[in-house]
Amino acid sequence: MDARERTALITGASRGLGLALARGLAGRGWNLILTARNAEQLGVVRDELAQRTHVAAIPGNVADAIHRAALAVLARGHGGLDALVNNAGALGPSPLPPLLEYPLDALRSVLDTNVIAPLGMLQAVRDTLKPGARVLSITSDAAITPYAGWGGYGASKAALEQLTAVLAAENPTLKVYWMDPGDLRTDMHQAAFPGEDISDRPLPEVRVPALINLLEGDLPSGRYTAAFLGPVIAETAEAAA
Numbered sequence: 001m002d003a004r005e006r007t008a009l010i011t012g013a014s015r016g017l018g019l020a021l022a023r024g025l026a027g028r029g030w031n032l033i034l035t036a037r038n039a040e041q042l043g044v045v046r047d048e049l050a051q052r053t054h055v056a057a058i059p060g061n062v063a064d065a066i067h068r069a070a071l072a073v074l075a076r077g078h079g080g081l082d083a084l085v086n087n088a089g090a091l092g093p094s095p096l097p098p099l100l101e102y103p104l105d106a107l108r109s110v111l112d113t114n115v116i117a118p119l120g121m122l123q124a125v126r127d128t129l130k131p132g133a134r135v136l137s138i139t140s141d142a143a144i145t146p147y148a149g150w151g152g153y154g155a156s157k158a159a160l161e162q163l164t165a166v167l168a169a170e171n172p173t174l175k176v177y178w179m180d181p182g183d184l185r186t187d188m189h190q191a192a193f194p195g196e197d198i199s200d201r202p203l204p205e206v207r208v209p210a211l212i213n214l215l216e217g218d219l220p221s222g223r224y225t226a227a228f229l230g231p232v233i234a235e236t237a238e239a240a241a
Contacts, residue, residue: 017186
C-alpha cells in the first residue's frame with residue numbers, strides 16, 4: 001500500500017515521543033489524526049506537519065469518552081485506520097511517592113489515563129480498523145521491573161501490557177504491539193526526576209525508526225523494546241538497499 005493511503009491516529013502527539021513519531025510518519029507520507037490535551041501545542045504541531053502531509057487534529061483528553069467518539073468520527077472520515085498508537089500517558093505525582101504514601105485518587109487518575117483510556121480508544125475506533133491494522137501501546141520497563149517510587153506508574157503500564165496482550169490473543173487479524181522505548185529526554189521523564197540533569201538520555205527522535213519498523217513492517221504481535229528492534233531495522237535497511 002502506498003504510504004499516502006495510510007492513516008495513523010496518535011494520542012499524546014503534541015510533544016515527546018508522540019510528536020517525534022508524528023513527524024517521522026509525516027515524512028513518510030502517512031495521513032495523521034492527532035490529539036493531545038494542550039490545544040495550543042497541538043495547533044503548532046498541526047500547522048507544522050500540514051506542510052508535509054494531511055493532518056487532522058482535535059485537542060482533548062483521551063480519558064473523555066466524548067473526545068474519543070470525536071476521534072472515531074475523524075477516523076471514519078479518513079476511510080479507516082491503518083494504525084492506532086496509544087501513546088498518551090500520565091506519570092502521576094512528582095516527586096514519585098512510595099506506595100504506602102501514594103494518594104489513591106492520584107492512582108485512579110493514572111489508571112484511568114494509562115489503562116482505561118487506551119481500551120476506550122480501541123473500543124471507539126474498532127469499526128474503523130482496517131484488516132491487518134497496527135495497534136501500538138507505548139509501555140515501560142517499569143511494567144516488569146519493581147523500581148522504588150514507580151509503583152503507581154509501573155502498575156498502570158503492567159495492566160496496559162496485559163490488556164494489549166489479551167487484545168492480540170483475541171484479534172489475530174490485527175498486528176498488536178506493546179513497546180518499551182527506554183529512558184528518553186522528555187518532559188515526563190524530567191518530572192520523574194525533578195531537579196536532576198537528564199541530558200544523558202536520548203531524544204525521542206532516536207526511537208522513531210523502531211516505531212516505524214513496527215507500523216510498516218510485518219513483525220508478529222508481541223512485546224518489543226527499542227534495543228531489540230535496532231538490528232531488525234538495520235537488516236531491513238540492508239534488504240531495501
